[in-house]
Amino acid sequence: MSDETTRHELSxxxxxxxxxxxxxxxxxxxxxxxxxxxxxxxxxVIAIPPPNVTAPLHMGHGLNNxxxxxxxxxxxxxxxxxxxxxxxxxxxxxxQNVVERDLAREGxxxxxxxxxxxxxxxxxxxxxxxxxIIEQLKTIGCSCDWDRNRFTLDEGLSRAVRExxxxxxxxxxxxxxxxxxxxxxxxxxxLSNEEAEHQExxxxxxxxxxxxxxxxxxxxxxxxTRPETMLGxxxxxxxxxxxxxxxxxxxxxxxxxxxxxxPIIADEYVDPGFGSGFVKVTPAHDPNDxxxxxxHDLPRVDVMNGDATLSNEAPEAYRGLDxxxxxxxxxxxxxxLGLLVKAEEHEHSVGHCYRCDTxxxxxxxxxxxxxxxxxxxxxLAAYREGRLRFHPERFGNTYEHWMTxxxxxxxxxQLWWGHRIPVWYCQxxxxxxxxxxxxxxxxRCGGSLDQDPDVxxxxxxxxxxxxxxxxxxxxxxxxxxxxxxxxxxTAPEILFFWVARMVMAGLEFVGDLPFSDVLLHGTVxxxxxxxxxxxxxxxxxxxxxxxRFGADAMRYTLVSSAALGTDIQLDHEDLDSAFRVGxxxxxxxxxxxxxxxGYLEETDVLTDPTSKELELADRWILSxxxxxxxxxxxxxxxxxxxxAAETTYQFVWxxxxxxxxxxxxxxxxxxxxxxxxxxxxxxFAFVLDGWLKLLHPIMPFITEExxxxxxxxTVEDSLLGGPWPGSSPELADEQAEAAFGxxxxxxxxxxxxxxxxxxxxxxxxxxxVARAPEAVAAALEADSEGILRLGxxxxxxxxxxIPAGEPGAxxxxxxxxxxxxxxxxxxxxxxxxxxxQSEIERLEGILSGAQRRLEDPNFVxxxxxxxxxxxxxxxxSCEERVALLVEKRAAFGSS
RNA sequence: GGGGCCUUAGCUCAGCUGGCUAGAGCGCUACGUUGACAUCGUAGAGGUCACUGGUUCGAGUCCAGUAGGCCCCACCA
Numbered sequence: 001m002s003d004e005t006t007r008h009e010l011s012x013x014x015x016x017x018x019x020x021x022x023x024x025x026x027x028x029x030x031x032x033x034x035x036x037x038x039x040x041x042x043x044x045v046i047a048i049p050p051p052n053v054t055a056p057l058h059m060g061h062g063l064n065n066x067x068x069x070x071x072x073x074x075x076x077x078x079x080x081x082x083x084x085x086x087x088x089x090x091x092x093x094x095x096q097n098v099v100e101r102d103l104a105r106e107g108x109x110x111x112x113x114x115x116x117x118x119x120x121x122x123x124x125x126x127x128x129x130x131x132x133i134i135e136q137l138k139t140i141g142c143s144c145d146w147d148r149n150r151f152t153l154d155e156g157l158s159r160a161v162r163e164x165x166x167x168x169x170x171x172x173x174x175x176x177x178x179x180x181x182x183x184x185x186x187x188x189x190x191l192s193n194e195e196a197e198h199q200e201x202x203x204x205x206x207x208x209x210x211x212x213x214x215x216x217x218x219x220x221x222x223x224x225t226r227p228e229t230m231l232g233x234x235x236x237x238x239x240x241x242x243x244x245x246x247x248x249x250x251x252x253x254x255x256x257x258x259x260x261x262x263p264i265i266a267d268e269y270v271d272p273g274f275g276s277g278f279v280k281v282t283p284a285h286d287p288n289d290x291x292x293x294x295x296h297d298l299p300r301v302d303v304m305n306g307d308a309t310l311s312n313e314a315p316e317a318y319r320g321l322d323x324x325x326x327x328x329x330x331x332x333x334x335x336x337l338g339l340l341v342k343a344e345e346h347e348h349s350v351g352h353c354y355r356c357d358t359x360x361x362x363x364x365x366x367x368x369x370x371x372x373x374x375x376x377x378x379x380l381a382a383y384r385e386g387r388l389r390f391h392p393e394r395f396g397n398t399y400e401h402w403m404t405x406x407x408x409x410x411x412x413x414q415l416w417w418g419h420r421i422p423v424w425y426c427q428x429x430x431x432x433x434x435x436x437x438x439x440x441x442x443x444r445c446g447g448s449l450d451q452d453p454d455v456x457x458x459x460x461x462x463x464x465x466x467x468x469x470x471x472x473x474x475x476x477x478x479x480x481x482x483x484x485x486x487x488x489x490t491a492p493e494i495l496f497f498w499v500a501r502m503v504m505a506g507l508e509f510v511g512d513l514p515f516s517d518v519l520l521h522g523t524v525x526x527x528x529x530x531x532x533x534x535x536x537x538x539x540x541x542x543x544x545x546x547x548r549f550g551a552d553a554m555r556y557t558l559v560s561s562a563a564l565g566t567d568i569q570l571d572h573e574d575l576d577s578a579f580r581v582g583x584x585x586x587x588x589x590x591x592x593x594x595x596x597x598g599y600l601e602e603t604d605v606l607t608d609p610t611s612k613e614l615e616l617a618d619r620w621i622l623s624x625x626x627x628x629x630x631x632x633x634x635x636x637x638x639x640x641x642x643x644a645a646e647t648t649y650q651f652v653w654x655x656x657x658x659x660x661x662x663x664x665x666x667x668x669x670x671x672x673x674x675x676x677x678x679x680x681x682x683x684f685a686f687v688l689d690g691w692l693k694l695l696h697p698i699m700p701f702i703t704e705e706x707x708x709x710x711x712x713x714t715v716e717d718s719l720l721g722g723p724w725p726g727s728s729p730e731l732a733d734e735q736a737e738a739a740f741g742x743x744x745x746x747x748x749x750x751x752x753x754x755x756x757x758x759x760x761x762x763x764x765x766x767x768x769v770a771r772a773p774e775a776v777a778a779a780l781e782a783d784s785e786g787i788l789r790l791g792x793x794x795x796x797x798x799x800x801x802i803p804a805g806e807p808g809a810x811x812x813x814x815x816x817x818x819x820x821x822x823x824x825x826x827x828x829x830x831x832x833x834x835x836x837q838s839e840i841e842r843l844e845g846i847l848s849g850a851q852r853r854l855e856d857p858n859f860v861x862x863x864x865x866x867x868x869x870x871x872x873x874x875x876x877s878c879e880e881r882v883a884l885l886v887e888k889r890a891a892f893g894s895s
Numbered sequence: 896g897g898g899g900c901c902u903u904a905g906c907u908c909a910g911c912u913g914g915c916u917a918g919a920g921c922g923c924u925a926c927g928u929u930g931a932c933a934u935c936g937u938a939g940a941g942g943u944c945a946c947u948g949g950u951u952c953g954a955g956u957c958c959a960g961u962a963g964g965c966c967c968c969a970c971c972a
Contacts (some may be wrong), residue, residue, distance in 0.1 A: 570907095
């Protein structure tokens with residue numbers, strides 16, 4: 001495709017269809033995202049939060065992965081070995097649930113298949129659907145090092161998991177025990193504390209009478225929100241200091257419906273102020289009661305089965321009933337016996353399974369745990385010493401709080417899909433063997449072995465992600481080169497699940513933090529502020545957005561809406577309002593380039609503008625570009641992607657397109673000679689190239705496409721590798737900015753005057769400008785054509801002073817310049833007088849403020865000199881303008 | 896029960912270290928076939944920065960409290 005044909009092929013509208021996929025394919029073909037350890041130089045590394053294999057891409061992924069891609073591309077352009085390691089998570093419960101649901105459609109359960117065949121089936125599922133999200137990430141432009149794609153259940157990562165388990169076990173940090181854990185009766189597995197999501201629920205607090213044994217007609221009253229658990233009560237407790245009830249300690253009550261005699265004990269746990277001061281104690285069904293049970297050596301009566309039906313430990317009448325059915329039956333029976341005192345409305349928080357939302361049941365169960373305190377201490381220290389930083393910073397508090405109150409981590413899951421726990425039990429002697437390699441027989445007695453049937457919590461592999469993906473536990477070159485990674489970008493809701501644990505794992509197993517900066521982005525919400533979810537049907541499909549608006553548009557909109565630490569609201573019923581912003585911007589860029597293509601030559605693209613005879617507009621746009629590049633660089637370094645997006649947008653649209661491009665049209669045409677043309681062309685090409693680069697991290701496709709379209713370039717070229725514009729103080733030109741600012745103000749005032757007086761847009765008018773500073777005057781004379789066009793002017797006269805008394809419209813600008821439109825016949829005197837009057841009043845308002853400040857010795861004495869000086873300047877300029885306007889007003893006589 | 900966040904134009908939000916004559920996008924109004932772009936241009940309307948106090952020469956910006964909304968953590972039955 002030659003440049004000639006390309007120029008003509010560019011349509012007025014930018015249509016990303018096809019372009020994005022073609023460009024992405026080009027990048028992949030070149031291996032542009034792959035970083036070899038040997039060639040990494042100064043690496044910049046991000047490990048992707050591995051999405052769940054079963055999950056299709058949603059907007060949260062869209063946002064998070066766009067953010068990561070922006071960072072990776074930015075650092076790649078700066079010449080660093082930018083390596084973004086991708087992968088997916090096997091997501092134990094979630095994936096198993098999906099496959100089980102699939103089975104259910106065939107009328108089967110996993111038990112019908114048996115463990116081995118079920119796991120095979122999950123693998124098939126994963127092989128079939130597991131690459132979907134990876135493809136979707138490519139669609140939105142993610143520049144991951146796909147050669148390093150990993151899966152938490154692949155061989156290498158499994159080895160890391162086992163290594164870690166054995167190390168922690170040997171160190172005494174993994175133990176097995178019978179404790180109350182969160183149990184999901186639907187998933188039939190234990191959950192960690194973090195996986196039990198507490199939701200405020202309106203329930204009832206039931207007050208129940210327990211008759212005292214051997215004392216007809218005497219009762220104690222206990223309260224509970226889960227009456228069915230009373231069937232497992234093994235004591236009633238009061239506070240040891242409770243004067244009212246102390247005399248009852250040591251006596252027994254007879255447990256209603258069960259008939260068991262249980263003791264009244266004294267325990268510090270009880271709050272004597274709550275209710276009657278009596279607490280029923282159910283050690284097998286409540287974590288606190290479990291602790292009380294330990295202290296008092298109480299029996300544990302487990303009245304529930306795994307599926308939350310009542311077990312054989314419960315009285316016969318209730319056996320086999322679901323917990324909630326049993327609850328009703330118990331209440332009914334208590335009522336019949338006259339033992340139910342009351343049921344009051346009660347707000348409390350109830351744990352729900354984070355995967356299936358079933359109410360979790362605290363359940364006594366034999367599980368594996370990790371002792372967290374020793375791991376948390378160095379992780380906390382890393383934060384306190386400033387080696388680990390959060391953006392926004394406030395999440396540091398959350399992290400600190402969780403770390404200081406960390407509890408042991410229940411890591412065993414009664415699932416089939418996951419890393420099997422590397423523990424074997426001897427059938428003969430009961431020996432427990434924890435081993436890196438599968439043992440064949442008991443090393444003590446030679447007996448045969450059974451492996452623990454359970455698997456590990458999904459997060460037990462995820463917490464190793466930043467190094468297990470690099471080949472750990474082997475001493476690999478990748479580890480040496482890419483660890484620690486630099487930035488972790490994720491959603492705040494997995495701060496504990498994942499981020500905190502990765503920090504602990506990195507420090508414990510590798511001896512170094514897994515990353516130094518954690519970027520926590522906001523949540524994508526719908527127009528009512530609700531979290532997007534499948535069940536609410538309020539989600540937005542990123543692929544639909546890509547299809548309708550293009551990936552660049554989606555990325556721009558997401559990044560520009562995501563100020564650090566804030567959520568994003570998107571209306572799922574009106575995608576247009578949000579994403580058109582990005583699409584329109586892409587279209588604007590496209591057309592700016594399309595315009596340039598009409599005039600630029602290959603030599604222009606290659607010319608250093610500073611070697612040319614630059615005019616004011618050139619020096620101005622170069623200066624503005626320099627500060628824009630510096631601001632964008634700073635914003636990206638500080639994770640303020642939103643600022644980077646907005647700053648570039650304002651520059652490209654509001655400065656480059658609105659002013660520079662408009663002003664250089666004639667020069668590019670050659671109307672003002674070759675020297676002027678080449679200066680404009682070289683500047684245009686340079687600045688255009690520059691902002692294409694600045695925008696590339698956010699909008700990679702269109703920028704690459706445009707870049708390759710410029711004369712002298714082909715699809716072989718790419719701006720992936722930068723160089724990043726960065727700060728270029730040599731471009732700064734304060735005088736040019738000031739002079740050009742005055743010029744913009746003149747044009748602006750002409751437009752306002754025209755508009756105020758309703759001058760027909762097609763009518764060209766004359767303008768008279770007075771009191772223009774030399775630089776401005778020179779620019780006006782040198783490039784009157786541009787100004788004439790921008791103001792729709794027929795002529796521009798520079799004079800010493802505006803002739804008094806002539807009919808027309810006046811304006812006195814901030815720069816002190818006077819602008820006058822001789823509009824005989826259009827301007828009526830009364831109206832012009834009023835206009836001037838209101839402008840005087842506005843200025844006087846500002847002036848009096850400035851004067852008040854300047855007359856205050858406290859202000860003059862205490863405010864910094866530059867602030868005072870600015871105030872003086874404001875005063876000077878306002879006084880001058882008011883004086884001029886008063887003169888004008890006088891010329892109109894009194895009304 | 897702790898901890899955190901939010902409340903700025905009709906809507907969605909910026910405003911980071913206090914100096915603002917408070918910004919952007921969308922929406923709205925008026926005008927416009929200006930050879931890059933109507934996915935556009937020009938101009939405009941629209942804000943007592945939730946409220947009350949305090950600190951300060953100066954507060955949208957800092958502090959305290961009040962009201963409303965949101966989130967996280969927490970074993971009080």
